[in-house]
Amino acid sequence: MKKLTTASPNFRSELDKLLAFETAQNPETERIVADICDDVRRRGDAALIEYTNRFDGTSAHSIADLTLSQSELKAAFERLPENIRTALQTAAARVESYHRRQKLESWSYTDEDGTLLGQQITPLDRVGIYVPGGKAAYPSSVIMNAMPAHVAGVPEIIMVVPTPKGERNDIVLAAAYVAGVTRAYTVGGAQAVAALAYGTQSIPQVDKITGPGNAYVAAAKRRVFGVVGIDMVAGPSEILVIADGSTPADWVAMDLFSQAEHDEIAQAILIATSQTYLDDVQTAMNRLINDMPRRAIIEASLDGRGAMILARDLDEACEIANHIAPEHLELSVENPERWAEKIRHAGAIFMGRYTSESLGDYCAGPNHVLPTSRTARFSSPLGTYDFQKRSSLIRVSEQGAQTLGKTASLLAHGERLTAHARAAEMRLSD
Template sequence: MPAEVVLRRLNAAAAGFDAELGQLLSWDEVSNPQVVASVTQILAAIKDRGDSALLQYSQQFDGLTATSVAELEIPIARCQQALANIDPAQRDALEHAAQRIRQYHEHQQQSSWSFTEPDGTVLGQQITAMDRVGLYVPGGKATYPSSVLMNAIPAKVAGVKELIMVSPTPGGFVNEMVLAAAAIAGVDKVFCVGGAQAIAALAYGTDLVPRVDKIVGPGNIYVATAKRQVFGLVGLDMIAGPSEILVICDGQTDPDWIAMDLFSQAEHDEDAQSILISPDVNFLAAVEASIARLLPEADRVDIIRQSLMGRGAMIEVADMDEAMMLVNRIAPEHLELSVADPESLLPKIRHAGAIFMGRHTPEALGDYCAGPNHVLPTSGTARFSSPLGVYDFQKRSSIIHCSPAGAAVLAKTASVLARGESLTAHALSAEYRLKAGDDE
């Protein structure tokens, strides 16, 4: 009986390839009109009724038995208890990952700066951290203590004063590693709420949940849609789509390794995307055979199969130059360069969220403990977006301190430009300083 084929095969040289690739990459579920309507209603209810609506939706969507809104808060002492009680190997892994994430992000810290011009005018930039940030941690098909570390630690490194975490607990199930990660990362408040109602509570504020300045963290389509609708009232990290991996291989890596790398993204959910590109058609066949053999053994076999069949692909290219062209077109969230000399390809890559170099650097290491952030741009947004980092939790204020002599010089230029725009008050405001400079 022939092996099951779960990944479509494409050839970059075939007629119609561009259209096929475009269809494969398309993702616009955040614009689902039914989801938008539902989210709009939830946001309005939280804005109008606050905690009572928050409790209602938590009971309705998460099956919580809480009878008072106060029960939606998880005390920090409970997080510390979770840290003390989890398996020692789990605690060691969380603490090791946290140490590496913190060390990496400390290199991203920015300092205020200024310079003084010859006439005494001082120009510069002041860097300050945000006061309060909200962190959404998924709690549906999977729970992600790693997301707590990846979102919270850069915020704390940046100097954020208060970090508010929200995470759904369907049926009352609380993931102990998520709470332990919150304790390690220094989260200040934790609430067992999720979905669009959690985003609304963070954006508008309720008596229970403080209003935040920015919301970070991934979620399902309802969370993503809610984030899009409250943008402007609060800042956002990004509107994340399904997880993605693009593997470039020269055909010399163990095909079982590559098959499992593809699985590692496909197991997130049915809409995740796993793509393999290689110039070696025999290698593509070998990976296909590995997939057929390994898939039945996977714990999340049904999710992986649906993901690979729905949005996955193997693409044959003529050479590595053509592979790099496709990389920049796809702009993947995760890019593996499973080749002999990944450094030679690096200068050709313009668009990718994170780049994993060499055969011994699977994307999974970046998800957990390598150090760089795993919150990455998806759905081609790596063309203009970057990984989450310390800079996402800081603001930059321009500093302008004119000396009398400097004001006199700048006033002449400002006056001409302001009058050219018919903004007379602007011009006069500058000219008053010009006169003051002349007087001195």
């Protein structure tokens, strides 16, 4: 991992170079995705089947071969060992409980002249959730994407998940059963995103697509945005740990590994106020790495984008964190609530030495779909509110039309929109 210190006059430029991630769209990827999306839009099921067979090594002849029934999802759940079933149900229940508290409710009020104003909240009609199925299986992604949609009251939740070589993962299918997925298809990649966005002969068009994926999935989500809504275009996973030296070095080392093992371009950064503690964590990492099955990925991640930063104090560490705006921020310090008040930009804040980021990934309750690549400066975690719409309510009374009409008339004439003005004036009693 790179070693940085805030005492260096070049610290900020060195940090920004480390944070820089090439988000420019790859022209070749964009071209391939454009062709796939256009083909699926034109030919529907036939194109979807062809791409699935080509990219996933399957031999489907119809959409029926790529469809998972509710009975199959239930059977997958029942095949799992009891302890895994219980873990899925526990995680789903905690995620559901948390997201129920996010649910928006309709409201209205009536002002002095009898005019009613308000906001009506309604769920989306149909959503699609994309679940990755390449380097690993992600039942947690099923729960985190489907459960808030279920809580919001979305009637139809359609899951797509690639199954390379046709191998279906029982725990992913079981998670879909537990989280209330209503339809599921074993398709992935840009072709799955296009099918959800445009609809095919067998797969209905959705209103919004959520869930992470590879570069082709991200490019497809960018392309279809506007036809449907999307949650975000996610970048590589990130963790930033701020430590005051009170947490065992082994714990922090493993927390850094937990994000680095996602991908070679994931980012893990540690900020501490003691060089001795940074050295202790490095020593722990050198020892613990030998037991990591994904050692090569972890080492590539830490070597390419990882860093240890020596800060003057925790106040400075928090300011650095606000600049980084990390996806996951661990405050592995005494009195973490005090320092959390200083954090303005982070996807999720994990407070205290016992709060490992991995608990948030699976079962703490808050959503693990979080803004990456410094977008936490202006965006938020996926939540129930992402599956709800707001409609403004306006019911103007006769009395209200007299005052509001005059105001609207003056402003409309100022904009030279005569019909606007006269529509308001016709309702004036004088």
